Amino acid sequence: MKNSILIAAMTIIAGSLHAQTADDSIVLRKMANEILSHGGAYENLRALTKQVGPRLSGSAGAEKAVMVTAKMLKDAGADTVILQECMVPHWVRGEKESAKLILADGKERILRIAALGNAIGTGPKGVKAEVVEVRDFKELDQLGATGAIKGKIVFYNHPMDPTFVKTFFAYGEAGPYRHVGASRAAKYGAVGTIVRSLASNLDDHPHTGAMNYIDSLPKIPAVAISTNDAEYLSGALKNKTAKQVYFRSNCEMLPDAKSYNVIGVLRGSEFPNEVLTVGGHLDSWDLAEGAHDDGTGCTQSIEVIRAFKALGIRPKRTIHAVMFMNEENGGRGGDKYAEEAKKDGKKYLFAIESDAGGFVPRALGLSVRGEQKAKLWPYERLFKSYDIAFGEGGGGSDIGPLASAGTIMASMNPDSQRYFDVHHAETDVFEAVSRRELHLGAFAMAGILYIVSEYGL
Amino acid sequence: MKNSILIAAMTIIAGSLHAQTADDSIVLRKMANEILSHGGAYENLRALTKQVGPRLSGSAGAEKAVMVTAKMLKDAGADTVILQECMVPHWVRGEKESAKLILADGKERILRIAALGNAIGTGPKGVKAEVVEVRDFKELDQLGATGAIKGKIVFYNHPMDPTFVKTFFAYGEAGPYRHVGASRAAKYGAVGTIVRSLASNLDDHPHTGAMNYIDSLPKIPAVAISTNDAEYLSGALKNKTAKQVYFRSNCEMLPDAKSYNVIGVLRGSEFPNEVLTVGGHLDSWDLAEGAHDDGTGCTQSIEVIRAFKALGIRPKRTIHAVMFMNEENGGRGGDKYAEEAKKDGKKYLFAIESDAGGFVPRALGLSVRGEQKAKLWPYERLFKSYDIAFGEGGGGSDIGPLASAGTIMASMNPDSQRYFDVHHAETDVFEAVSRRELHLGAFAMAGILYIVSEYGL
Numbered sequence: 001m002k003n004s005i006l007i008a009a010m011t012i013i014a015g016s017l018h019a020q021t022a023d024d025s026i027v028l029r030k031m032a033n034e035i036l037s038h039g040g041a042y043e044n045l046r047a048l049t050k051q052v053g054p055r056l057s058g059s060a061g062a063e064k065a066v067m068v069t070a071k072m073l074k075d076a077g078a079d080t081v082i083l084q085e086c087m088v089p090h091w092v093r094g095e096k097e098s099a100k101l102i103l104a105d106g107k108e109r110i111l112r113i114a115a116l117g118n119a120i121g122t123g124p125k126g127v128k129a130e131v132v133e134v135r136d137f138k139e140l141d142q143l144g145a146t147g148a149i150k151g152k153i154v155f156y157n158h159p160m161d162p163t164f165v166k167t168f169f170a171y172g173e174a175g176p177y178r179h180v181g182a183s184r185a186a187k188y189g190a191v192g193t194i195v196r197s198l199a200s201n202l203d204d205h206p207h208t209g210a211m212n213y214i215d216s217l218p219k220i221p222a223v224a225i226s227t228n229d230a231e232y233l234s235g236a237l238k239n240k241t242a243k244q245v246y247f248r249s250n251c252e253m254l255p256d257a258k259s260y261n262v263i264g265v266l267r268g269s270e271f272p273n274e275v276l277t278v279g280g281h282l283d284s285w286d287l288a289e290g291a292h293d294d295g296t297g298c299t300q301s302i303e304v305i306r307a308f309k310a311l312g313i314r315p316k317r318t319i320h321a322v323m324f325m326n327e328e329n330g331g332r333g334g335d336k337y338a339e340e341a342k343k344d345g346k347k348y349l350f351a352i353e354s355d356a357g358g359f360v361p362r363a364l365g366l367s368v369r370g371e372q373k374a375k376l377w378p379y380e381r382l383f384k385s386y387d388i389a390f391g392e393g394g395g396g397s398d399i400g401p402l403a404s405a406g407t408i409m410a411s412m413n414p415d416s417q418r419y420f421d422v423h424h425a426e427t428d429v430f431e432a433v434s435r436r437e438l439h440l441g442a443f444a445m446a447g448i449l450y451i452v453s454e455y456g457l
Numbered sequence: 458m459k460n461s462i463l464i465a466a467m468t469i470i471a472g473s474l475h476a477q478t479a480d481d482s483i484v485l486r487k488m489a490n491e492i493l494s495h496g497g498a499y500e501n502l503r504a505l506t507k508q509v510g511p512r513l514s515g516s517a518g519a520e521k522a523v524m525v526t527a528k529m530l531k532d533a534g535a536d537t538v539i540l541q542e543c544m545v546p547h548w549v550r551g552e553k554e555s556a557k558l559i560l561a562d563g564k565e566r567i568l569r570i571a572a573l574g575n576a577i578g579t580g581p582k583g584v585k586a587e588v589v590e591v592r593d594f595k596e597l598d599q600l601g602a603t604g605a606i607k608g609k610i611v612f613y614n615h616p617m618d619p620t621f622v623k624t625f626f627a628y629g630e631a632g633p634y635r636h637v638g639a640s641r642a643a644k645y646g647a648v649g650t651i652v653r654s655l656a657s658n659l660d661d662h663p664h665t666g667a668m669n670y671i672d673s674l675p676k677i678p679a680v681a682i683s684t685n686d687a688e689y690l691s692g693a694l695k696n697k698t699a700k701q702v703y704f705r706s707n708c709e710m711l712p713d714a715k716s717y718n719v720i721g722v723l724r725g726s727e728f729p730n731e732v733l734t735v736g737g738h739l740d741s742w743d744l745a746e747g748a749h750d751d752g753t754g755c756t757q758s759i760e761v762i763r764a765f766k767a768l769g770i771r772p773k774r775t776i777h778a779v780m781f782m783n784e785e786n787g788g789r790g791g792d793k794y795a796e797e798a799k800k801d802g803k804k805y806l807f808a809i810e811s812d813a814g815g816f817v818p819r820a821l822g823l824s825v826r827g828e829q830k831a832k833l834w835p836y837e838r839l840f841k842s843y844d845i846a847f848g849e850g851g852g853g854s855d856i857g858p859l860a861s862a863g864t865i866m867a868s869m870n871p872d873s874q875r876y877f878d879v880h881h882a883e884t885d886v887f888e889a890v891s892r893r894e895l896h897l898g899a900f901a902m903a904g905i906l907y908i909v910s911e912y913g914l
Contacts, residue, residue, distance in 0.1 A: 036619045162493045165843050165897070201892060360817075360874050362844065386622050387819065415844075415872065417817050417893040435658060436874040440622070 025382050027450060031307055032386060032443045039439040040306050041299040044072050045358070048299060049289035049430040056117075056286040057326040058090030058257035065282050066260045069298060069323045073264030076302050077309030078321065084261040086336035088326040091118055093286055094250030097223060099194075101233060102128075102244045111233065112226040113194065114206035114287060115249040116178060117329045118213075119222040126248030127192040127221055129153045133237050137176070137184060144188030153245055154185035156195040157234050159227075160420060167200055167416040168356070171423075174198055182222035183214035192221045192247065196230040200420035204228050207424040208285050210329045221249050259325045261333045264305050268318040268453065275341070276449055277320045277351035277407070278304050281327030281398055288428040292419060295430075296358025296438055298323045300412070303442035304449060315453035317349065324398035327355065331397055338401030350452045352410035352445055353396030357423075358438040359414035361386075364448050365394025367409040372457050379451050388444050408457055412445050482839050484907060488764055489843060489900045496896040497763050498756040501529050502815070505756060506746035506887040513574075513743040514783040515547030515714035522739050523717045526755060526780045530721030533759050534766030535778065541718040543793035545783040548575055550743055551707030554680060556651075558690060559585075559701045568690065569683040570651065571663035571744060572706040573635060574786045575670075576679040583705030584649040584678055586610045590694050594633070594641060601645030610702055611642035613652040614691050616684075617877060624657055624873040625813070628880075631655055639679035640671035649678045649704065653687040657877035661685050664881040665742050667786045678706050716782045718790045721762050725775040725910065732798070733906055734777045734808035734864070735761050738784030738855055745885040749876060752887075753815025753895055755780045757869070760899035761906060772910035774806065781855040784812065788854055795858030807909045809867035809902055810853030814880075815895040816871035818843075821905050822851025824866040829914050836908050845901050865914055869902050 035041075052068055055061035066083065073081045099111040115121065132148060133155045134140045140156075143149055156177035164170040175198065182193045197207035206224045213219045225233065236242035262282065268274060280297020284290020301321040308315060325333035341348045352364075364383065368376055380390040395409030403409050414437070422428040492498075509525055512518035523540065530538045556568040572578065589605060590612045591597045597613075600606055613634035621627040632655065639650045654664035663681045670676045682690065693699035719739065725731060737754020741747020758778040765772060782790035798805045809821075821840065825833055837847040852866035860866050871894070879885040 032622070033620045036622075162893070163490045165489070165493075167893075360872050415817050417897065418891045421891065434875045434878065436619070436624075440874065 021379065021382060024451065028382050028447050030311055031446050031450065034310055035303060035307050035439050035443045035446065036436070038310070039303055039442060040076065041303040041438050041442050042435040044299040044302055045291065045295050045433060045438065046430055048295045049291050053289055054286045055282065055284050055290060057088040057259060057283045057329060058254070059286065062259060062283055062325065066262055069262050069282060069302065072302050073262065073305060073321060076264065076306035078264030078305050079267045080265045082263040082265065084263055084336060084340060086259060086261060086325060086332050087256040088259045088332045089330045090254040090257040091329060092252060092254060094121060094252060097247065097249040099223070099245065099247035101236060101242055102246060103236065103241050104243045111229045111245065112204055112206055113223040113247055114208045115251040116211040116222045116224055117208055117285065118211055118253065119182065119249070119251055120219050121249045121251045122192065122221045122247065126246055127153065128244055128246040129191050131155050131237060131242060131245045133157050133234055140184060149185060150189035152190055153192045153194060154190045155233060156181050156193065157230055158196060160198060160200050162200065167420050170200070171198055171420055178209055178224065179211055180214065182211055182220050183217045186218045186220045190220060194223055194225050194245065197224045197227050198420065199227050199425065202227045202231065205425040205427050208287055209424045223247055223249055261325050261337055262323040264302065264321040266305050266308060266315060266319040268316050269314045270316040272318050273346045274317040275320055275346050275348045276317050276452055277322055277348060277399060277402070278445055278449055279322035279324055279398055280354050281333065282323035283326050283328050285328055285424050287426045288424065289430060291428050291430045291433050292357035293423055293428055294327065294355045296433060297354035300354050300358065300438065300442040300445055304446045307446045313450070317453040319449060319453065327398050334398035334401050341402060342405060348402050348405065348407045349457055350408045350410065351399035351402050352412060352448060353399045354412040354441060354445060355396050355398065356416060357414050357419040358433045358441055359418060360437040361388050361412055361441045361444040362415050363389040363391035363413040364444055365391045365411040365413045367394050372408065375457065383444065383447060386440065386443065410448065412441055414441055478836065478839060481836070481908065485839050485904050487768055488903050488907065491767055492760060492764050492896050492900045492903065493893070495767070496760055496899060497533065498760040498895050498899050499892040501756040501759055502748065502752050502890060502895065503887055505752045506748050510746055511743045512739065512741050512747060514545040514716060514740045514786060515711070516743065519716060519740055519782065523719055526719050526739060526759065529759050530719065530762060530778060533721065533763035535721030535762050536724045537722045539720040539722065541720055541793060541797060543716060543718060543782060543789050544713040545716045545789045546787045547711040547714040548786060549709060549711060551578060551709060554704065554706040556680070556702065556704035558693060558699055559703060560693065560698050561700045568686045568702065569661050569663055570680040570704060571665045572708040573668040573679045573681055574665055574742065575668055575710065576639065576706070576708055577676050578706045578708045579649065579678045579704065583703055584610065585701055585703040586648050588612050588694060588699060588702045590614050590691055597641060606642060607646035609647055610649045610651060611647045612690060613638045613650065614687055615653060617655060617657050619657065624877050627657070628655055628877055635666055635681065636668055637671065639668055639677050640674045643675045643677045647677060651680055651682050651702070654681045654684050655877065656684050656882065659684045659688065662882040662884050665744055666881045680704055680706055718782050718794055719780040721759065721778040723762050723765055723772060723776040725773050726771045727773040729775050730803045731774040732777055732803050732805045733774050733909055734779055734805060734856060734859070735902055735906055736779035736781055736855055737811050738790065739780035740783050740785050742785055742881050744883045745881065746887060748885050748887045748890050749814035750880055750885055751784065751812045753890060754811035757811050757815070757895065757899040757902055761903045764903045770907070774910040776906060776910065784855050791855035791858050798859060799862060805859050805862065805864045806914055807865045807867065808856035808859050809869060809905060810856045811869040811898060811902060812853050812855065813873065814871050814876040815890045815898055816875060817894040818845050818869055818898045818901040819872050820846040820848035820870040821901055822848045822868040822870045824851050829865065832914065840901065840904060843897065843900065867905065869898055871898055
């Protein structure tokens with residue numbers, strides 16, 4: 001008797017879940033059709049990259065990007081658009097840096113370099129010294145102990161490991177040489193560092209990116225070198241034709257500047273005090289148009305609002321489409337958003353970030369466990385029709401500060417093969433983005449937000 | 458008792474399969490590492506696209522491509538390289554075509570067009586007529602029945618449907634207007650046809666491609682128009698500002714020419730008379746460098762040979778890496794290969810084709826059922842580590858003729874989002890290919906060939 005009641009109950013639940021997911025499947029199909037046929041992310045991205053362009057925190061470009069995306073969110077149909085003030089670091093590159101390799105025979109060869117973000121400059125005289133190449137910190141420490149680093153420029157020549165299929169792992173593995181290589185070398189008396197660009201290809205474009213100094217150690221200039229020139233320099237050092245390297249960088253850190261997160265709000269119809277956050281970061285490096293990093297995440301998030309509005313779908317829960325400021329060299333926008341979230345009395349239920357490029361979506365990364373996972377995972381099959389899987393674990397640096405208050409973290413995980421060819425380099429331009437790939441990613445985000453807005457977590 | 462024996466037997470089988478796949482997993486990891494770190498496909502593709510360039514069947518480019526890839530196969534370590542003679546159609550574009558829209562106010566606007574492959578030319582006077590736009594054959598037949606087509610140019614304006622996630626379905630759906638639109642229009646007295654390029658994006662580049670005439674109907678000139686100009690022309694027709702279109706094409710079909718399939722052979726150590734075929738097609742359209750279509754498939758197939766040799770893996774079964782000639786406008790190379798296969802006394806066990814672009818591999822498409830499927834599918838998990846799935850159904854037009862003799866058909870299925878942006882257009886260039894994506898695809902092919910060469914089917 002008990003068993004038969006249980007079976008009957010399960011049948012009813014299964015039946016209703018089936019009907020429900022059939023309806024959801026129709027909604028998702030409408031969303032996909034709308035976004036693939038009429039999506040606005042691509043044209044918004046064109047405007048953000050070509051009309052605004054580079055938009056490093058504190059720059060005029062960043063200021064313009066705030067106004068431009070606020071208007072895009074309004075045009076997409078956001079109920080309100082909030083400019084959330086935050087102070088951001090204001091690092092400037094100054095006059096373009098230069099470098100040359102001085103060869104043993106007295107000839108010179110230009111090296112293509114770019115100062116790392118947050119680094120100090122060399123001053124007008126530049127730095128000129130012999131170069132010591134190391135592959136990793138172990139080699140640095142060994143040489144450092146012998147005194148061989150003192151007065152030299154340290155050249156970190158650590159390529160991204162091509163055998164990682166997910167390129168973010170290779171980026172993570174090679175990252176520390178850029179992040180903390182300068183201080184680690186300064187400890188042994190180095191006068192400057194040159195780091196091989198964190199790039200998955202060989203070309204002539206240096207890739208910048210954030211570095212940070214360890215306060216207790218001397219600050220020395222730090223630049224990235226293009227992968228082609230890293231290969232050349234390494235060869236010249238090996239065959240003893242390299243005598244010295246000279247480089248000059250003119251960057252400096254100015255006082256903090258006022259800036260904003262831009263938040264488009266779509267009010268929930270049933271649970272307006274439960275907030276679902278979708279976002280990308282609005283700032284970009286100064287060298288690039290910031291297309292894949294992260295104009296795509298921003299314009300996909302705006303597209304989520306547009307798609308809901310265009311289809312007349314009012315979400316049950318409130319959606320925030322957030323253009324976070326200052327992901328690249330400070331994370332102040334993400335911190336500010338979480339700080340305000342803790343104060344406003346709303347429940348920040350779920351947050352998804354797109355900051356891995358506008359490539360074809362492979363998975364929605366979801367940091368859910370137990371009951372929440374059991375609730376969410378059955379919806380994976382709705383996304384599989386679009387070749388999008390659910391993956392365990394997700395999040396991002398801008399939404400990260402929300403996690404401590406219990407917000408469920410998620411990410412849109414696009415294919416990663418091409419990202420580090422262009423990441424933080426002047427090649428990260430609009431033309432490197434595929435309209436269909438961008439829009440499929442926007443659909444993935446809109447789709448999961450629809451499911452969570454309908455059913456909670 | 459019986460049960461315990463069964464369980465014991467199953468445990469032994471499971472144990473040995475486990476050990477076996479663990480070894481296979483190591484071999485596959487070595488292959489992936491080798492190809493991702495030292496793969497030669499990308500540089501071979503650079504040579505094929507930049508030094509050889511366009512290579513339509515019968516052209517000097519095609520002839521050069523035969524010699525160049527024969528050398529590449531030799532350099533990759535093929536035991537022998539066979540030039541397999543076949544006669545191919547020899548269509549030439551002649552002087553570049555031109556077109557203009559004559560507006561009601563007498564002004565003119567240039568339209569960007571390209572003659573379709575196999576089409577006749579207009580002759581030096583060109584064709585000048587009013588234009589009738591149709592979306593599909595139903596509209597054509599309705600208008601044709603009223604006599605409205607007679608003496609006109611038919612403009613097939615059928616966009617690829619953006620809502621198909623797998624773009625090949627949209628290509629298939631829109632394909633007939635290019636393939637047989639001319640004859641269908643000629644039936645109603647049309648004097649020429651303009652077909653909207655089969656493209657998934659809006660740009661200025663016409664996409665050519667094969668068409669064929671129905672013998673019983675008059676042959677009329679047929680050209681493709683860029684998607685931007687298709688939109689423009691459609692607008693001008695709708696708002697009645699279009700008066701006539703003039704176009705001139707200078708193409709013609711010459712007598713068949715002698716050409717070759719290029720086959721690199723890696724002899725099997727245990728079953729040399731069982732052949733596994735891996736291939737792409739060597740010919741390309743004359744407008745393009747033929748990078749994604751199909752320089753990538755060719756250079757990936759060469760890379761399979763190189764990877765086996767570099768790792769010192771002698772396959773148990775013989776591998777043929779085949780550069781098929783004439784896929785684009787005749788399929789004669791595929792026919793010839795199958796014809797010879799039927800004669801040489803060997804068993805052609807398995808054939809895999811890469812002719813969907815050099816994009817990130819999503820799946821290996823495998824046309825296997827029953828026991829063969831049960832044997833092959835457990836290996837899927839080895840490929841999942843590389844984000845490559847097994848998909849049901851696979852094949853291709855060059856290997857297709859082998860199927861009737863029982864060869865198992867397969868394909869490397871890359872992501873399809875970007876393919877039809879460049880397919881058959883002058884934008885299909887080396888720069889549109891990602892080294893990592895190309896090499897991952899080569900790994901997928903090498904990996905499945907390793908499994909089939911080790912274990913048969």
